[in-house]
Amino acid sequence: MKKIYIVTSILLSTVLVSCKKDFLERPPLNQVSEATFWKNANDVYLAVNGVYNQLPGDDMVYDDAAADNAHAQYPWENSATDVSSGNVNAALKAGWDFTAIGRANYFLDNADKVTAIDKTLLERYKAEVRFIRANAYFWLICKFGDVPLSTKTVELGRENIPRTPKAEVLKFVIDELDAIAKILPQSYAGGKPNEKGRITKGAALALKARAHLYDGQWQQAADAASQVMTLGYSLFKVTAEDALNAKDDYSAWVDFANADDEKKFRLGLRSYEALFHQVNEGNVEVILDRQRIPQQDANALNTLLPSADLGGWGSIAPTQELVNSYPSYKTGDLITPPTPAQRAAWYKAKDPAFKNEYKNRDPRFYASILFDGNPWNAIEDGYAFKWTEGAGNTALTGYSVRKMVDPKIYRDQMENHANNILIRYAEVLLTYAEAKNELTGPDGSVYDALDQIRTRAGMPVVDRTKYASQATLRELIRNERRVELAIEGQRYMDIRRWKIAPQVMKSIFSISDALKPIQVRTWTDKLYLMPIPQDQIDLSKGVLKQNSGY
Numbered sequence: 001m002k003k004i005y006i007v008t009s010i011l012l013s014t015v016l017v018s019c020k021k022d023f024l025e026r027p028p029l030n031q032v033s034e035a036t037f038w039k040n041a042n043d044v045y046l047a048v049n050g051v052y053n054q055l056p057g058d059d060m061v062y063d064d065a066a067a068d069n070a071h072a073q074y075p076w077e078n079s080a081t082d083v084s085s086g087n088v089n090a091a092l093k094a095g096w097d098f099t100a101i102g103r104a105n106y107f108l109d110n111a112d113k114v115t116a117i118d119k120t121l122l123e124r125y126k127a128e129v130r131f132i133r134a135n136a137y138f139w140l141i142c143k144f145g146d147v148p149l150s151t152k153t154v155e156l157g158r159e160n161i162p163r164t165p166k167a168e169v170l171k172f173v174i175d176e177l178d179a180i181a182k183i184l185p186q187s188y189a190g191g192k193p194n195e196k197g198r199i200t201k202g203a204a205l206a207l208k209a210r211a212h213l214y215d216g217q218w219q220q221a222a223d224a225a226s227q228v229m230t231l232g233y234s235l236f237k238v239t240a241e242d243a244l245n246a247k248d249d250y251s252a253w254v255d256f257a258n259a260d261d262e263k264k265f266r267l268g269l270r271s272y273e274a275l276f277h278q279v280n281e282g283n284v285e286v287i288l289d290r291q292r293i294p295q296q297d298a299n300a301l302n303t304l305l306p307s308a309d310l311g312g313w314g315s316i317a318p319t320q321e322l323v324n325s326y327p328s329y330k331t332g333d334l335i336t337p338p339t340p341a342q343r344a345a346w347y348k349a350k351d352p353a354f355k356n357e358y359k360n361r362d363p364r365f366y367a368s369i370l371f372d373g374n375p376w377n378a379i380e381d382g383y384a385f386k387w388t389e390g391a392g393n394t395a396l397t398g399y400s401v402r403k404m405v406d407p408k409i410y411r412d413q414m415e416n417h418a419n420n421i422l423i424r425y426a427e428v429l430l431t432y433a434e435a436k437n438e439l440t441g442p443d444g445s446v447y448d449a450l451d452q453i454r455t456r457a458g459m460p461v462v463d464r465t466k467y468a469s470q471a472t473l474r475e476l477i478r479n480e481r482r483v484e485l486a487i488e489g490q491r492y493m494d495i496r497r498w499k500i501a502p503q504v505m506k507s508i509f510s511i512s513d514a515l516k517p518i519q520v521r522t523w524t525d526k527l528y529l530m531p532i533p534q535d536q537i538d539l540s541k542g543v544l545k546q547n548s549g550y
Helices: 010-016 041-052 058-065 080-085 099-113 119-144 166-181 201-214 218-228 259-274 320-324 340-349 352-358 363-368 407-411 425-440 444-456 470-484 491-497 534-539
Strands: 070-072 286-290 316-318 420-424
Touching (some): 041 099, 041 119, 058 070, 058 491, 099 119, 166 201, 201 420, 218 425, 259 363, 286 425, 363 470, 420 425, 425 444, 444 470, 470 491
Antiparallel strands (some): 070 316, 286 420
């Protein structure tokens, strides 16, 4: 399948990339003559592809590290280290970036100059770009609240645009998504200019569902998710293991009832982990992904996530609280973990009891978290993770991330060019389940949405008796969302919109020490929103006003 090839030519660099990242990202209009561009359909094709590279990419994993799912140990890589510690001030740029909006506005201001193009195609191109702009505005209001709303190119010297109320920007985003959903196709046949991977109707509706969910608009979120659920997406599944995966011995970790039970567990694990691998990109679960050009545009996940024993940096490590959230494979319920002190004592004494915590857990745990002893022959013959405390480029918590690391790429000693999945069908099912439960409480459709996700993972279906009330099912849905979407960038907003951040943003420790934190974390309510960078306030000559508390 052909991908969208993101343009990096000198021409598009000068047309679509601003000279510096400042307020609303003004394109350098003086560098390309308007008389030599915007002449034909290919110019429009190249320009819209140039906007596509402003979709988020592998940096999404840091949003989990800015929350309670993970620890980012290198503050120079991303703002997540400072955000999670509570060390946030107006010198921090925690996502204040208008590059995508500036590029989109410039495209939309100029695309109609081209007359030698099919009008239906042009409108579709414009809808794709409008989606990218809407997505950028959505994430800005999530992190900053009120932001300047501009749908036209900002000219040099006119940066003093005040912040628009969040509710107005959200309405703009939703109205845009409604409009473009009527223009965008459900799928693409392939070939220029209909490459698979372009933005679809499903992406517009799924982002709309997410926006409504985050804002607590339950009926609208459920309705939008329901629309996506009719478009033919499904959860990715495998039906067999390959030879390398079959070598993994899980008998020390799971008490299988019989051969069928083991097969269910193993296929659940493989289905979940393989949906992120390069060989399966564009699968039936993917609604939107950030395309990567083979051999040119690598993602960094095979470097950021593993520790040094696999050539990685250990940049992002799972927290113990994320580990604790993976339920029992046997019952589907949360486990009772040992106390941090007991865990550390067992670890230091090399007591066999230390390993009991990792037995009989959700298959997604084994697919997502590298813990001491987790086997992974697909990445290296005979490999089992062993944490080396204090080693360079090693995660500090005692765990490393396995999810989204591509073992074939590691074995082939190549860069990882797997697309970054931004929206997938499992999220839509979780959105529907949460919104519907908040509206009316448990019903068959809520249980069915959850059961689809759990069954794909090899887990038991939801116990209708135990989770019969809105309150109990709410807690299960929230935990299911945490486990299913771990390290995919959703947790940052989840703990804020649920107002649980003050309870969960606690200092974190390694498995070996229950007294000395590897990161001290503090929470104050100003952290529900990030600060406007002071240099942007200065650039606006004080028109931009700071968020409360900074």
